[in-house]
Every structure is written in structure tokens, then in C-alpha cells.
Amino acid sequence: MKTKQHILLIGATGLFYLASCKGPAQKAAMVLPPTPVSVVPAVTGTAIYYDKYPATVVALNQVELRAQVSGYITGIFFKEGEVVQKGKPLYEIDRRKYEATYRQAEASIAQAKANLTKAQKDADRYHKLAEQDAIARQTLDNADAALDVSRSQLAAAEASLLSARTDLDYAVIKAPFTGRIGISQVKLGAQIGAGTTLLNTISSENPIAVDFVVNENDIPRFSGMQGKAVTPGDSTFRLQLPNGQAYTEPGRLTVVDRGVDNQTATIKVRIEFNNPKNELKEGMSGVMNVLNDQSGDRVIIPYKAVVEQMGEFFVFVAKDTVAEQRKIHLGPRLRESIVVMDGVKQGELVIAEGIQRLRDGGKIDTTTVKKAPDAAAKK
DSSP states (O other), rough: HHHEEEHHHHHHHHHHHHHHHHHHHHHHHHHHHHEEEEEEEEEEEEEEEEEEEEEEEEOOOOEEEEESSSSSEEEEEEEETTTEEETTTEEEOHHHHHHHHHHHHHHHHHHHHHHHHHHHHHHHHHHHHHHHTTHHHHHHHHHHHHHHHHHHHHHHEEEEEEHHHHHHTTTEESSSEEEEEEOOSTTOOOOEEETTTTTEEOOOSSSEEEEEEGGGHHHHHHHHHHOOOOOOOOSSSEEEEETTTTSOEEEEEEESSSSOOOOEEEEEEEEEEETTTOOOTOOOEEEEEEHHHHEEEEEEEEGGGOEEETEEEEEEEEEETEEEEEEEEEEEETTEEEEEEOOOOOTOOEESSSGGGGOOOOOOOOOOHHHHHHHHHHH
């Protein structure tokens, strides 16, 4: 029995010795080597960037031309698509009926004036006789009443003349302001109805405006820019045309709409542009680029150094031989680089390559990666 106990004791001691000798080797094998990475210093540079908004070109003045009187079109006095001056005759409606009505109103005024003159004379005569107590009081009252009726008849005739004159003037449709007129919707001889038939549309084009909507949170920002003077090189507002080219004229903010749309929580903003070459057409779409208030000197790093996790953004910063994970807030992307609003300071070494296997606090090796480009450069 003793011999068996000794054998078991020796076996257990041997196993313990082997285990104690094997442990450090296994631990050594589990230690990972430093991860080779390349680092790039964060630099401060000028970051000029714009907020983009879908926009629409609108005319500052635009009117649909409709007739105020009915009739047949007897004259068209413009060339479609041309710029017409304010007051220029554009269409004429058959005037004969309205001229006849006007002349009849003139005749009614002449008759009313004659009646008034007679009534005035009768009233004057009866007043003199009444002073001598030569007529009945009722006769005098009738004369005064007849005079009042004649006066009201003259006033009615004058109103009829004014109405007839207005209709006669409406028979000629004139340009309400200087602007470009479109394609005529009616031809010579067409019958039109008062206030219903669309004849044409005229709109101003220089200056012209661009409308877009912004979030209600941006109201203070845009209200602060309203009415500011524009210098020739001003780049606060840049319009991108449908063909992708930039419009060369500077814009100025003229209007922030009166109220917020409670369904979309947005408000309309209007930018005015000079349009000397008629490049901007009413209804044209584009993109309004508004200079961001945070443009200026900002920290810039390579975009490939950014890691996204659950909607948040991180970078690894090299601290000697250790990778430190930092949460950052991003600004706009500038081609292959990106602006960092906070989280990284100028001069810190940001890990740009080799980040796939990194973790916070992991060991890194930058020596081999740094030397490789130098050696290649010497060759």
C-alpha cells in the first residue's frame, strides 16, 4: 500500500511540475505583436464649405394677362419672347361696341347738364317769386326737388361715362411693367371672355430671385444676413445651374418669409441676383450653396482614418506605441480629407492605415511603415 501511495504522489508532483513549466510559455504565445500602422499628423487648414439647398428661380414680377372685357381679338402688337416696355399696347379687343357706349354716355351727360340748367333756372325764378309771396309754397318745393333730381341724374350720367371710358380703355391690354412676354395663348380673331381667357404671361427678369426652404432652426442665421450689402467678390450665396456650372453673379438675401410651414417646419428664403445676360429663367431649378458659418481654419485629417460605429465616428490616435480611440464630430468632407470639429488637435498623429485590427489601448508599430517610404525615396 505504501509503495502505491508513493507512486501516486510522485506522479502528481510530476504533473504539477510540468504544468508550472508549461504556463509561461503559453502566456508568451498569447501576447500579440504590435500592429503595423501608418500615421498622419492632423493639420489645420482653410476649410471653405457650403450648405446645399434645392432652389427654384422665380421672377420678382409676373402677371397673367387676362382681358377685363369680352370680345374678339383685333390686334396683337408684340413679338413673342421679346422684352416689352411698361405701358406698351399688347392686345386690342374689338372697340366698336365700347366706343358706342362711351359716346352714348357722353350724350347722356349733355342731356343731364341741360336738364340741370333748366331746373336751376326754374328754382331761381320761383325763389324770387316766393320772396314776393307770389306763388304757392308747394310750387317752390317742387322746383327745389326737381333741381335735386337733375343733379343726381348728372352724377349718374358722369358715373356711366366713367364706366364706359374704363371699358373702352380695357379694350387695349397694355404691359403693366417692363418684362419679357411669352408665347401668345390666343390668335387674331379669337373670342375671349372677361377675366377668364388667358392671353399671355409677362415676367421681369433683371433682377431675378431664387427661392429655397431652410429648417426653422436656421431662421436666426438667415435673418442675420438679410439686407446686407454685396461686394463684387462676395461668395456667401452661390447658385449652381442645372448644367452643373456656377452662376457668376453674387446674390443677396432680400426676404425671409413671414411664417413657418407647420407641416414641414421649414421657411422660405429668397436670394436676389442680377441677371444681365438673361441666363436665369423663371421656373429653372438649381442648387443654392450657402457659405457655412463654420468655414475657416479647421483641423483636417484623411477620410480613410475615420471609423463609424453605431452612427458615431471615431479615430485612433498614436500615443507612443499605443493606439488611443477618440470619438470625434465631423464637418464636411473635402475630397480625400474631412474636417474634424472636435476630438483631435493639430499635430496629433492619426492612424490612417492598419486600423482594421486595432482596438483601444492596443500596441502599434509605426517604425517599419515610416521607414519604407523613406527607403523608397532614396532609391
